[in-house]
Amino acid sequence: MKLFGYRFPGYFMEYGPVEARDMEEARLVVRQRLGVRRLPPGLSIWDLAERPLARWRVAEAS
Secondary structure (H helix, E strand, O other): OEEEEEEOOOOOOEEEEEEEOOHHHHHHHHHHHHOOOOOOOOOEEEEOOOOOOOOOOOOOOO
16 A cells, blocks of 8 residues: 645645555545545645645745
């Protein structure tokens, strides 16, 4: 099993870990967690082995 994280577009908070065999299963688990039939547009899901989970990200200067 692998661990995945996810983040909503335009938000700084990252959520996870989600335990799944692959990206498709991770998408299914996230849909179940959110209680939706389709994932929101722009939602990003990634493998935590490639990039660790950062609970809070600092906004870049605007």
